[in-house]
Structure formats: structure tokens, C-alpha cells
Amino acid sequence: MTTPPQPTPALTDAQLAALCAPLGRPVSSERLAGGLFAAVHAVTLDDGRRVVVKAGTADASRLLAYERGIIGTEAAFLRLVHATPGAPSDLVPALLHEDRSRTAFPGDAVVMSAVPGVPWFRVATDAERAGTPLDAATTARVQREVGAALARLHRATGTAFGYPAPEAGLARTTWPDAFAAMIEAVLDDAARWGIEVPSFAVREAAVRGEPALARITTPRLVHGDLWAGNVLVDPATCTVTGLIDGERALFGDPLFDLMAADPFGTGGIPAPLVEGYRAAGGDLAEPRTPAAEDEAARLRLYRLYLHLVMHVEQGPRGPASPEHHDRIAQNLETLVGRLATRPVAV
Structure with a gap:
């Protein structure tokens, strides 16, 4: 019997601060549901903005082939939607920061605007x-x-x-x-x-x-x-x-x-x-x-x-x-x- 994978560990305060540093300082955060292959947090910055941080696991062993590199895919998806006239940029988060250096977190990460609902x-x-x-x-x-x-x-x-x-x-x-x-x-x-x-x-x-x-x-x-x-x-x-x-x-x-x-x-x-x-x-x-x-x-x-x-x-x-x-x-x-x-x- 296959043992289901454990969710990606939550990001620490230090990791969230490093990933959000180009945008501001986190004053509060909440881990969002889901996250078998990514840690997802809603973060409030010191200027009042609400953003979402998503950091993907560096362990690809439990990913299907098409799932490899999906954090980078999400970044590309967000960019293209907001660059295309007439696309639903009013409904899709805006990409605010992408970090593929794996220095703040041992995986790729994106920071995007929070959308309501x-x-x-x-x-x-x-x-x-x-x-x-x-x-x-x-x-x-x-x-x-x-x-x-x-x-x-x-x-x-x-x-x-x-x-x-x-x-x-x-x-x-x-x-x-x-x-x-x-x-x-x-x-x-x-x-x-x-x-x-x-x-x-x-x-x-x-x-x-x-x-x-x-x-x-x-x-x-x-x-x-x-x-x-x-x-x-x-x-x-x-x-x-x-x-x-x-x-x-x-x-x-x-x-x-x-x-x-x-x-x-x-x-x-x-x-x-x-x-x-x-x-x-x-x-x-x-x-x-x-x-x-x-x-x-x-x-x-x-x-x-x-x-x-x-x-x-x-x-x-x-x-x-x-x-x-x-x-x-x-x-x-x-x-x-x-x-x-x-x-x-x-």
C-alpha cells in the first residue's frame, strides 16, 4: 500500500520574510489549505497589502512527469494573462515576485496578489x-x-x-x-x-x-x-x-x-x-x-x-x-x- 505523502512543511517566519523582502515586511501570515507539493501562505505586508506566497517542494520524486517545474509554470501563466489584452486579469492574481534562487527556501517560489473570494x-x-x-x-x-x-x-x-x-x-x-x-x-x-x-x-x-x-x-x-x-x-x-x-x-x-x-x-x-x-x-x-x-x-x-x-x-x-x-x-x-x-x- 502506498503511504500518502505528507504536506510540504509550512514556511518559517524567516523564509516568508526573505521571499517577501522585495515587496515589504510581513506582519501576519496564515497557511492556506492544501499543499501536498507546495506550501501556500496568505501574508499581510506592512503597507497593508495582502499577498499569497507559494513555495514548491524541491523533491520531485512524488510528482508526475507533467508536474515538474509547475511553480515556474504558474509564474509564466500569471505573466501571460496580465500581458494579454482582454484576458481575465481582473480575476487572476498578479505576479509580484518570483524566486528561483532556492536560497530562501529549497524550492521555487512565487509571490502573487491575493484575490477575493x-x-x-x-x-x-x-x-x-x-x-x-x-x-x-x-x-x-x-x-x-x-x-x-x-x-x-x-x-x-x-x-x-x-x-x-x-x-x-x-x-x-x-x-x-x-x-x-x-x-x-x-x-x-x-x-x-x-x-x-x-x-x-x-x-x-x-x-x-x-x-x-x-x-x-x-x-x-x-x-x-x-x-x-x-x-x-x-x-x-x-x-x-x-x-x-x-x-x-x-x-x-x-x-x-x-x-x-x-x-x-x-x-x-x-x-x-x-x-x-x-x-x-x-x-x-x-x-x-x-x-x-x-x-x-x-x-x-x-x-x-x-x-x-x-x-x-x-x-x-x-x-x-x-x-x-x-x-x-x-x-x-x-x-x-x-x-x-x-x-x-x-
Whole structure:
């Protein structure tokens, strides 16, 4: 049985002071939730500003291949969003300082502006526990706002496809080549951790999907992990106030982002996400057209990839719960079966 990794140790007062020194002096700090592979602290500076310090572990032994260099990826993500006209810089933290010297802390670190709000996942969970779950209309409205924000995000572009961190080694000149490298990386991770996966069926599906993937010729900035825990909302109104944790960003197909915003889905993209995306100028094919069939083919591949990642990452870090493990395993079986019984590309 795999022993789940311990969270990255909290930063000391001296480390926080050193990392924040170019900006000011910390007067108070609070460690934020999460942090298996990064220590994250909310810090108040002596001039009253609230910032967030994120410092990544230098130990890459429990990272999947695509996760290597992710603190640098987050810094690049923040810079690009704030440098791109029309991108959601009002929702994404601003990069204030990047420290890759590993002198203040034995890992890469970033300091960014704090954005208001609390995770949508927490708001929904708290409402459920209180016996007053969010109604369908509220959930749909948040999804539409997320879709609109993604349409703005996808105005940003890069120069190569795939994960940009040099440490990951997963950047390529075309989207089919990048996606193939991503698939091989997660299959290699599965082998490294002794996780059983249907490698032959996955590789076969990826090869058959190359023509559909080749339709993507512009490397759009993709957040890649915009689930409800990385969407901040005003707890009183459920209005979207922030998009955080861009550390798993990549360059590729915008459809990948809409898929990742619905990470446990096995079918189409939720309608409110699509509505919000289109309303904000996002480019999606009209239903029942050849282009829509092409999108459906790519969507099946992206759902397969994400479920592979979620399945394999349980090797180095353990499942969040037995229910979590079973849900991913069942979804993965469904997705592999679907790809085996219908064409991937059109």
C-alpha cells in the first residue's frame, strides 16, 4: 500500500520574510489549505497589502512527469494573462515576485496578489452540509461565468504546444505530438508506480485521434485545472471573483479547459459552461455539424487523459477516499470502453 505523502512543511517566519523582502515586511501570515507539493501562505505586508506566497517542494520524486517545474509554470501563466489584452486579469492574481534562487527556501517560489473570494467547492459543500444546497440556477450561473472567463483566457497564446516547463520535457511543435507525449508521460508514471492501466487501448486511441487533434493549430493558453476548488466566488452572491492555481497550465486546445472544468464528467460539456463560453466570444462548433463531431472526438480523448492522470496520481499520493478511487476507476473503464467501440476521429 502506498503511504500518502505528507504536506510540504509550512514556511518559517524567516523564509516568508526573505521571499517577501522585495515587496515589504510581513506582519501576519496564515497557511492556506492544501499543499501536498507546495506550501501556500496568505501574508499581510506592512503597507497593508495582502499577498499569497507559494513555495514548491524541491523533491520531485512524488510528482508526475507533467508536474515538474509547475511553480515556474504558474509564474509564466500569471505573466501571460496580465500581458494579454482582454484576458481575465481582473480575476487572476498578479505576479509580484518570483524566486528561483532556492536560497530562501529549497524550492521555487512565487509571490502573487491575493484575490477575493472563497473556493466554489467549499461554498457548495458548506451549503450541502447545512441542508441548503445551491440550487440548479445558481450552479448554472456560476458555470456560465466560468465559461465566459475561459473564453477570455484563451485569447492568450504561446509558441509551442503542451506543458511549458523545461523540467517536464513535454513541449512540442504540434498539438498531436504534444498530446502523444502527455499520454506517454502518464503511462510511464503508471509503470513507475505500479498502477495498472490499459496502455495498449490508450495508445491506440491516441494514434487514431491524431487527425482530430491536428485541427488545433494555435497553442492557446489553457488553465488545465479549473475545477470548483480553483474557482473563487463571493460566498454571499456566488459571483465568480477569482481563478487560481494556474500551475498546471499548458498550451493547446481550448476544449481541454472546458473538459477540465467538469473533471468527473464522461459525456459532453455542461450546457451552461458552453453558453457562457460562446456568449463571451469563445469558438465552439455548432451542434450536429462535422466540426462538432470533430470536437466530440477530441473531448473523448481529453476525458480519457484526465482520468488517467487522476487514476495514476493515486500511486504517489494515495486516493482521497475509497469513493474517489472507485469513481475514477469506473469512469476510466467507461471511457476506455467507449473509445474501443466507436471511432475517435472523423
